[in-house]
Amino acid sequence: MPYVPHSDDDVRRALAAIGVDDVETLFADVPEALRNPPIELSAPLDETALLKRVDELAALDRTTGPDFLGGGLRAHFIPSVTPHLAFQSEFVTAYTPYQPEVSQGILQATFEYQTMMCELTGLPASNASMYDGASAVAEAALLAVRQTKRETVLVSRGVHPETIEVLQTYLWPLGIALEVIELEDLTTPVPDVSSEVACVIAQNPSFVGTLEPMRSLADAAHGAGALFVAAVDPLSLAVLASPGEIGADIAVGDGQTLGNPVGFGGPSFGFMVVSEPLLRQLPGRLVGQTTDVDGKRAFVLTLQAREQHIRRSKAKSNICSNHQLTALMATINMAALGPQGLREMAEGSVRRAHQLADALRAAGGDVRTGARFFNEFVLCIDRDPATLRRALSERGIRAGVSVPEAFGLGFAVTLATTERTSDDDIAALLSALSDLGVLESSRQEVTA
Amino acid sequence: MSPSQHPPVGVDAADRFRDASFPLIFERAAPGRRAARPPVVDGAPMAELLGEEHLRAQPPGLPEVAELDLVRHYTQLAHRQFSIDGNVYPLGSCTMKYNPKVHEEVAKRFQDVHPYQDEASAQGVLTVLAELQDDLASITGMDTVSLQPAAGAHGELAGILMIRAYHEAKGEGEQRRVVICPDGAHGTNPATASMAGYDVVEVPTGPDGEVDLDAFRAALGPNVAAVMLTNPNTLGLFETRILAIAEAAHAVGAQLYYDGANLNAIVGRARPGDMGFDVVHLNLHKTFTTPHGGGGPGTGPVGVKAHLAPYLPAPLLVRRDDGSVGAEGQRPTAIGRLRSHYGNVGNLVRAWAYIRTLGLEGLRRVSTMAVLNANYLRVRMREAGYQIAFDRVNMHEFVARPPDGLKTLDLAKMLLDYGVHPMTVYFPLVVREAMMVEPTETESIETLDAYAAVLGQVLRDAQRDPSLAHDAPRNTPVRRLDEVGAARRPILRYQVPQA
Numbered sequence: 001m002p003y004v005p006h007s008d009d010d011v012r013r014a015l016a017a018i019g020v021d022d023v024e025t026l027f028a029d030v031p032e033a034l035r036n037p038p039i040e041l042s043a044p045l046d047e048t049a050l051l052k053r054v055d056e057l058a059a060l061d062r063t064t065g066p067d068f069l070g071g072g073l074r075a076h077f078i079p080s081v082t083p084h085l086a087f088q089s090e091f092v093t094a095y096t097p098y099q100p101e102v103s104q105g106i107l108q109a110t111f112e113y114q115t116m117m118c119e120l121t122g123l124p125a126s127n128a129s130m131y132d133g134a135s136a137v138a139e140a141a142l143l144a145v146r147q148t149k150r151e152t153v154l155v156s157r158g159v160h161p162e163t164i165e166v167l168q169t170y171l172w173p174l175g176i177a178l179e180v181i182e183l184e185d186l187t188t189p190v191p192d193v194s195s196e197v198a199c200v201i202a203q204n205p206s207f208v209g210t211l212e213p214m215r216s217l218a219d220a221a222h223g224a225g226a227l228f229v230a231a232v233d234p235l236s237l238a239v240l241a242s243p244g245e246i247g248a249d250i251a252v253g254d255g256q257t258l259g260n261p262v263g264f265g266g267p268s269f270g271f272m273v274v275s276e277p278l279l280r281q282l283p284g285r286l287v288g289q290t291t292d293v294d295g296k297r298a299f300v301l302t303l304q305a306r307e308q309h310i311r312r313s314k315a316k317s318n319i320c321s322n323h324q325l326t327a328l329m330a331t332i333n334m335a336a337l338g339p340q341g342l343r344e345m346a347e348g349s350v351r352r353a354h355q356l357a358d359a360l361r362a363a364g365g366d367v368r369t370g371a372r373f374f375n376e377f378v379l380c381i382d383r384d385p386a387t388l389r390r391a392l393s394e395r396g397i398r399a400g401v402s403v404p405e406a407f408g409l410g411f412a413v414t415l416a417t418t419e420r421t422s423d424d425d426i427a428a429l430l431s432a433l434s435d436l437g438v439l440e441s442s443r444q445e446v447t448a
Numbered sequence: 449m450s451p452s453q454h455p456p457v458g459v460d461a462a463d464r465f466r467d468a469s470f471p472l473i474f475e476r477a478a479p480g481r482r483a484a485r486p487p488v489v490d491g492a493p494m495a496e497l498l499g500e501e502h503l504r505a506q507p508p509g510l511p512e513v514a515e516l517d518l519v520r521h522y523t524q525l526a527h528r529q530f531s532i533d534g535n536v537y538p539l540g541s542c543t544m545k546y547n548p549k550v551h552e553e554v555a556k557r558f559q560d561v562h563p564y565q566d567e568a569s570a571q572g573v574l575t576v577l578a579e580l581q582d583d584l585a586s587i588t589g590m591d592t593v594s595l596q597p598a599a600g601a602h603g604e605l606a607g608i609l610m611i612r613a614y615h616e617a618k619g620e621g622e623q624r625r626v627v628i629c630p631d632g633a634h635g636t637n638p639a640t641a642s643m644a645g646y647d648v649v650e651v652p653t654g655p656d657g658e659v660d661l662d663a664f665r666a667a668l669g670p671n672v673a674a675v676m677l678t679n680p681n682t683l684g685l686f687e688t689r690i691l692a693i694a695e696a697a698h699a700v701g702a703q704l705y706y707d708g709a710n711l712n713a714i715v716g717r718a719r720p721g722d723m724g725f726d727v728v729h730l731n732l733h734k735t736f737t738t739p740h741g742g743g744g745p746g747t748g749p750v751g752v753k754a755h756l757a758p759y760l761p762a763p764l765l766v767r768r769d770d771g772s773v774g775a776e777g778q779r780p781t782a783i784g785r786l787r788s789h790y791g792n793v794g795n796l797v798r799a800w801a802y803i804r805t806l807g808l809e810g811l812r813r814v815s816t817m818a819v820l821n822a823n824y825l826r827v828r829m830r831e832a833g834y835q836i837a838f839d840r841v842n843m844h845e846f847v848a849r850p851p852d853g854l855k856t857l858d859l860a861k862m863l864l865d866y867g868v869h870p871m872t873v874y875f876p877l878v879v880r881e882a883m884m885v886e887p888t889e890t891e892s893i894e895t896l897d898a899y900a901a902v903l904g905q906v907l908r909d910a911q912r913d914p915s916l917a918h919d920a921p922r923n924t925p926v927r928r929l930d931e932v933g934a935a936r937r938p939i940l941r942y943q944v945p946q947a
Contacts (some may be wrong), residue, residue: 002806002810002811002813002814002817002887002889003545003546003548003890004813004890005890005891005892006656006817006820006892006893010892010893013821013893014821014823014824014893015820017560017824017827017828018471018820018823018824018827018841019514019827020823020841020918023816023819023820026816026819026820026823026841027714027717027819028841029685029686029688029720029841029843030686030714030717030718031688031690031691033691034690034691034718034719034722034723035717035718036717036718037589037718037719037722039586039587039716039719039808039811041583041586041587041803041808041811042804043807043808044804044806044807044808044809044810045804045805046805047550047805050550050554050801050805051550051554053558054553054801055557055803056572057571057572057573057576058557058558058572059572059573060569060570060571060572060575060762061558061561061569061570061571061572061573062561062565062566062569063561065561067562069564069565070564071564072587072788073562073563073564073789075487075560075562077484077486079483079486080486080499081483081515081518081519082484082485085518085519085522085523086522087552088522088523088526088532089526089531089533089534089743090526090527090529090530090531090533090742091526091529091531092531092533092547092552092739092741092742093531093532093533093534093547093739093740094529094530094531094532094740094741094742094743095537095539095542095544095740095742095743096740096743097742097743098532099860099864099869099870100926100929101861101864101921101924101925101926101927101928101929102530102864102869102921103529103530103742104470104525104528104529104923104925104926105525105526105527105528105529105586106529106743108470108472108525108528109522109525111472111941111942112472112473112474112942114940114941115472115474115941115942115944116508116510116511116575118941119508119509119510119944120508120510122504124940124941125940125941126940126941127910128743129744131598131599131602131745131787132598132787132788133788134785134787134788135602135786135787137599148588162785162788162789163788165766165778165785166784166785166786166787168785169539169609169761169783169784169785169786172784173609173612173643173644173645174643174645175645183721211498211499211502216503225668237504237508237787238508239494239498239503239504240498240502240503240504240739241501241502241503241504241505242504242508245504245505253576254788255450256844261559261560262559262560262561262562263558263559263560263561263793263794264558264561264562264563264570264573264789264790264793265563265748265788265789265790265791265793266745266787266788266790266791266792266793266794267598267744267791267792267793267794267795269745279938279940281833282597285743286938286940287936287940288935288938288939288940289934289939289940290929290930290931290933290934290939291929291930291933292926292927292928292929292930293927293928293930294926294927296469296926296927297469297470298469298926298929300929300931300934302931302934302935302938302940303935303938304935305935307635308633308635308636308638308639309635309636309875311635311639314642315635315639315642317639318601318604318605318634318636318639318640318642318643319599319601319602320599320600320601320635321599321600321601321743321744321745321746322743322744322872323598323741323744323745324741324742324743324744324745325739325741325742325744325745326741326744326745328741330744332518332522334510334511335473335483335510335511335513335518335521336483336484336513336515336518336631337483337484337486337510338481338482338483338510338512338513339507339508339509339510339512340482340507340512341482341484341485341486342508342510343507344485344486344488344489345486347489347491347494348486348487348488348489349497349666350494350497350498351489351490351491351492351497352489354491354492354497355491365905371499372497372498372499372502374498385497386540386566386567389564389565389566390566390567390568393565393566393568393569398562398565398566398569401564402564403832414775414846418490419486420487423678428857438773444671
């Protein structure tokens, strides 16, 4: 099923027009020794057999039941209208809009996306999206290094552990030092920032759910001439102070919570929104408004002099594509829900998390939070998190993202909620944790 | 409107053009409208739970629209967008082939698995990924593959960082400071090399359209870390001296990097691993037909020979003794993580479905027909009056140019009025007025005949009446844009009226 339309007669006609006898002749430039190697692949399946195989495999995956998984990705409500509109043929099967006269659909939707991200973050210039939240944070650090000409990056331990790993990957080849600010009471303490620091990076809400002292952290960075990078959950910005309000220079994060499924971790999209002075340092695509020769408003990729296809080795980044389709899903989703809908989702998530934390505490659970938390928090446990996850999964519940050792909490997991979390879900989790002796053992420890 | 009249960033210019212009979603909004309603959870106010100091002062200025208005807006926008499903889209180097619909059904079946759930409860999607990892290794002739990179350029970064880690482990990190790229290379190649901390040296294209072997040998030395090549190259020509290039590079201790953008020409018929490449990246959105989505998400898996495997980014999928699939932890020598989680899984499962439905014979038919179509269109385009940059049997694409006196840009815009998409223009840089054409295997001979006929027509029109060239396009949703003004005074967002 190679989706090739050619009949035998078509092939003969084409070969005659080209002036060669057979298709093998077309590959004569490939050295003989390299041609047609043995490649082991399974025998092809037709559509029916493929979908049967997919059914068998998908049956091995748990995708229903109470779900308390977070760690940067959460299964929030996505109205049916969002994927239905985003997955129209024209959006799915278009290329990058290099011919703007026939690409106004994607260009305008991206301009709308940029506007919405500016509104959410309170900063004036958004790119057209990036790969994911973690790589967007790394690109923000590189931007700060370019802008300040300094070579140390300070990152809070509260930033997602995988993001810190990605930062390391992006920074080591350029000889940029990465220093981690350790947490105190699950909260980022305001650090001493030296004059070598290009930027301070903090995440809000943090990996362990804490609402960080973002204003104080921004002030500490600016006091030393460094930039402040706010890694944020965009849905939380329906209620939380925006990066612009707290004084951040750069807002970055992962857009999954704005209308993408969790998708086993991808693709969602990364976003980056910056203050006005950093505009020309932005990596990635940008869409700008202009006019056509008739004076009609129109949109076009702009400021491309920053990018790899023009600047080659002098480009701001090697990034070539954006995550257009997943960012489009977020755009449509934000328009579908509006400020009120997003606010209700964020508030519902917060209320459910506080309800769950209260219930766990009442049952003897060792809940840990900073002074304030959003929709995720830590539960310290008596066993390896993977063991607990397995045991909960066997009871039909998905929960328990591991908190790495670097947090110094011993065995610990995070639990997250959304507006979709129900009273029944919470009761099921409590009952399972109680059955497994997780709350009991914590209680004994507390009593002892 | 002259460029100097453009308002500054963020200031709305829409009022002046509203009558003539398609509205923004913000301009269709009114307070109090809504399309979708999430479940509502009643309870304590946010100030009580979160603290007043953490709350935002004003709600974000997002549009408030009814569901039907939302549907019409994004449906009408879709109608203002060219796509493969709409018509032929022969962008050279981009491999705009048909994206099968069954892949969309497959992708939906795996979209609700969470990457942090118990591994035993995610064996379906993990099995798909493990099978894809193995299949891509077989197809490229490499020993191990990582599915993590999010795009081709991201795969390039992974590959060059692995090469750097390899040289550093051998104590040659200080000595090897240079990456060699041909002058026809994709822009991402030199950009990647500099992102990985390397200096770039370009080698020229020879008179036959292939890498100039003498110049290449002269550029080689103990300071070279890597050579980045595309094969077939960006002129659509197979580098016939590839084995000599590989031998020369390896003789000075350099690593050979394969940019997989053009794999569609040879998939199933030849393997980068057999040519001597040490690292490859693949663009699944090209050869393996995951949708381009208007500019992404792409997916750029990276494969390596065994000597580079210690440096692969985590997570790698392994088959455990009990037959289950799991993620291996970070190898101590690894370059680190490039992004969160496993990669762009939604695209990985589509590519898996493609390989599963084609098998080896199907993949060979893909490359065979891609090359047949490109050669056929080359001949037809020559007959239509275009010059072919290197007029010999090409692979999956070729580079043409218009007769002297005509501009590629004008002809490209004229094509838009015929409802077809132009080829890639002004790339590669080594050909003046370049028109880089890649029809792919999924277009029929009739479609190529029709495309060639339109190419002939626009050429005759432009020669007959230069104003036709200058004024094109006329029938598109908007006409030629003031791109200089857009860059000089950037307007990157709509100024939402204050509530």
